[in-house]
Amino acid sequence: MRYLIALFALITLAGCTSDERTSLVVYSPHGKEMLTDAEQAFEAAYPDINVQWIDMGGQDAYDRIRTEKANPTASIWWGGDGPTFSRAAEEGLLASYRPTWADALPEEGRGANDTWMATYLTPEVLLFNSRTVPEDERPADWDDLLEPKWADRIIIRYPLASSTMRTIWGALIMRQPTVEDGYRWLARLDQNTKTYAADPTQLYLKVAREEGDVSLWNMPDTYIQADINGYPFAFSLPSSGTPVLHDGIALVNNAPAPEAARLFYEFVTSDSALVDQATRYYRIPARTDLDSTALPSWMLESTIRAMALDWDRLAQEGPVWMQYWDENIKGRGAEYLAANPGS
Numbered sequence: 612m613r614y615l616i617a618l619f620a621l622i623t624l625a626g627c628t629s630d631e632r633t634s635l636v637v638y639s640p641h642g643k644e645m646l647t648d649a650e651q652a653f654e655a656a657y658p659d660i661n662v663q664w665i666d667m668g669g670q671d672a673y674d675r676i677r678t679e680k681a682n683p684t685a686s687i688w689w690g691g692d693g694p695t696f697s698r699a700a701e702e703g704l705l706a707s708y709r710p711t712w713a714d715a716l717p718e719e720g721r722g723a724n725d726t727w728m729a730t731y732l733t734p735e736v737l738l739f740n741s742r743t744v745p746e747d748e749r750p751a752d753w754d755d756l757l758e759p760k761w762a763d764r765i766i767i768r769y770p771l772a773s774s775t776m777r778t779i780w781g782a783l784i785m786r787q788p789t790v791e792d793g794y795r796w797l798a799r800l801d802q803n804t805k806t807y808a809a810d811p812t813q814l815y816l817k818v819a820r821e822e823g824d825v826s827l828w829n830m831p832d833t834y835i836q837a838d839i840n841g842y843p844f845a846f847s848l849p850s851s852g853t854p855v856l857h858d859g860i861a862l863v864n865n866a867p868a869p870e871a872a873r874l875f876y877e878f879v880t881s882d883s884a885l886v887d888q889a890t891r892y893y894r895i896p897a898r899t900d901l902d903s904t905a906l907p908s909w910m911l912e913s914t915i916r917a918m919a920l921d922w923d924r925l926a927q928e929g930p931v932w933m934q935y936w937d938e939n940i941k942g943r944g945a946e947y948l949a950a951n952p953g954s
Contacts (some may be wrong), residue, residue, distance in 0.1 A: 632661040635871045638672040639664055639689040640774070642811075642832065644839055645892045653878050660871045668810070669695055669774025676704050676863055683863050686872035689879065692774040693720075693729065693857035694781075694926035700726035706862040706869075710877055715900035719922075720857045729857035729897035730880055731831075731888075734915050735779050736846035736853065738833050740824035743843075750825060752850045753783060757796075761803045766823035768814045769807040771937055775829050775856070781925040782854040782918055784932055795953050797936055801944030815842060829856075834893040852918035857897060 639646055643666055650662040667675070669691025676688060676699065688696075688705075699705050705726040713721070713728065720729030737750045750756055756765060770776035783800075784793030805823045808814040811832065817823055819842040830846060837844040860880065862872050878884060886905045888894040895910055903911060940947050 632659050633868050633871050634661050634663060635687070635868050635875060636685040637662060637664040637687040637689055637875070638667060638675060638685040639687075640667060640669050640672065640811075641690045641892075642666060642835065644835065645888065648891075649879050649884075652884075653875055656878065657871070657874060660868075660874070662875065668772045670777055671772050673699050673704075673774070677702065680704060680864075683866040685863050686866040686868050687860070687875055688863060689730075689860045691859055692778045693722075693727075693859055694778070694922055694929060695774045696727040696859040696861055697722055697922075697926050698930075699861070700724075704864055706864040706866075708862045708873065708876065710880060712880065712882075712898055712900065715898045717897075717899065720897045722859070722861070727859040727861035728880075730860050730885075731856075731858040731894040732897050733775070733856040733858045733895070734830045734848065734853050734917075735775065735782075735856070736828060736830045736833060736848055738818065738826040738828045738844060738846050740818050740821060741843045741845040743821055743824045749845075749847055751847050753786070754851075756803060756825065756827075757799045759803075761825060763803070763805045764823050765800070765804045765825050766814055766817045767804055767807050767826060768811060768828065769809055771933055772810070776827070777929060777933055778854050778856055778925070779827050780936065781929045781932060782920055785920060785924070786851075786918070790928075790932065791951070792953065793932075794936065794940060795948060795951060798940050798944040798947040798951075801940055801942065802948075804944075807941065815840070815844075819843065831893040831895075848915060849918075850916070852916045854920060855915065855917040858894075 646664040646666060650664060653662055654660065672688050672691060673695050676685060700722045707725045709725045710728060716728060721727065739749055768776050770780050780797065783796060784790055787793040787796055808817055814826060815836050818826055833844050833846045836842045860876060862876065866872065882901060885896045885898065885901060889896060889906050889910060
């Protein structure tokens with residue numbers, strides 16, 4: 612239980628300044644609450660290492676690591692969808708590393724040559740304001756969001772910066788008979804969308820303030836914002852099925868402080884860390900070797916219908932779909948449908 616002991620020990624680091632310690636930069640979308648706890652716990656266990664995390668979307672992390680390829684800043688990338696990690700691996704951005712628990716991970720939860728490993732299984736959900744959306748009116752499936760009653764009530768995290776939203780967009784496109792049908796579906800959703808929030812914080816605030824009351828997001832963060840910040844959030848698991856992301860972790864290739872990075876990698880993916888993250892941050896471990904009795908009861912009782920997805924296709928074609936959506940559909944759904952009515 613080293614993670615939990617370190618987290619609550621609160622060892623004082625007054626005699627060790629940041630200039631004297633090894634700096635370890637982490638790019639992650641896991642939010643300030645979870646990242647702050649991980650930083651404090653790790654630094655308590657390894658006081659000679661100074662963790663500096665930067666909270667950013669999974670896609671933003673990929674873009675930044677790609678830009679910094681010749682001179683990496685971050686040593687750890689912690690959080691994002693499998694296809695984005697796989698694309699980064701193909702571009703030589705990730706270092707191979709086989710953690711001590713690798714044998715407990717299904718084959719689909721890892722990158723080629725051990726360039727990334729899944730830490731969590733992250734289901735996507737329909738988020739709504741539980742105060743303004745009556746129980747008998749709550750959306751139960753993706754197509755419900757196209758109903759006229761949701762016009763000007765939907766707030767969406769700007770998809771291009773978020774690996775979560777990119778996965779949802781790609782899944783919704785592949786859910787249709789053709790890519791063109793998928794574009795028309797997203798255009799209909801755009802018609803009901805009030806605004807695209809620049810980041811998750813803006814998304815949460817807008818829904819909490821009732822500027823809109825429905826969104827598409829992930830299950831763990833919906834739970835966290837309700838429990839920690841007291842936002843009036845609830846969710847539905849789409850009845851037809853939902854994308855379940857393999858949320859990954861990786862070492863950045865040729866990055867500074869590689870030994871410290873490996874220590875952090877193992878620390879935040881240890882048995883005790885994963886149980887703690889499951890209990891306090893609603894993260895569903897991807898590993899299959901954890902003691903199920905240590906996990907929260909809701910995790911064992913939940914019925915999550917995973918949508919069948921071609922993840923390789925999403926990795927290859929997803930960036931093209933996103934660019935097309937951004938240039939032709941975002942904010943212009945009605946115009947797009949008028950010009951592309953379909954059959």
